[in-house]
Amino acid sequence: MKGIFITLEGADGSGKSSFAKGIAKELAELGILYTMTREPGGTEIGEQIRDILLDNDHEEMGFRAEALLYAASRAQHVKEVIRPALEAGHVVLCERYILSSIAYQGYGRRLGEEKILQINDFATDGLMPDLTLFFSVDPRHTLARKAGAPDRLEEEGAGFHGRVYEGYMQAVQRYPGKVVIIDATKPEEEVFRAGREALLRHLRGE
């Protein structure tokens, strides 16, 4: 495939979305073809799955169903958006991907990293990112400053979000060279600069 697949990862409120917005503007200015997308969602089917996943009324949802729904949304996303964009030579920037499932379902829900990797390998037919920018900040700090009503995942307690962060920290060690860790506790401009540097370095093949 000709394109480059880059994922943005990190806890809720870690600054992924602000980074995505800022960097999209720069890529456009540089004349680089890109596709910006996010999970869960990114397709019509995926957005419907997202609504099911984040609905606070779905208290009865089992952890396995949750993991499979994230994987189903991802399967559709890969087929309908990510692979075609990569084949067209785009830089694909995706907010959240398999690492989110490892952290939230594998560690947060305690389903285990191995099982999550297995279902996601099936869902994506083995498509892994070329580069991941991990915005590192403990979600127990950032959730407090998030505006609006919390969704089903955000509503989980500090224990859950602590395990998610722990999971991220464990999992990123397993992909040396593929994951750049960005200190997201720094001021917003500094976080942006660090992410931008890492991304442009990768695009230059450094």
Ligand code: TYD
């Ligand atoms: P979203 O509002 O997109 O989160 P944020 O803006 O903080 O990135 O909500 C997505 C939620 O779904 C978020 O709490 C993380 C969770 N999630 C998983 O649990 N597993 C996954 O595989 C993905 C992609 C997201």
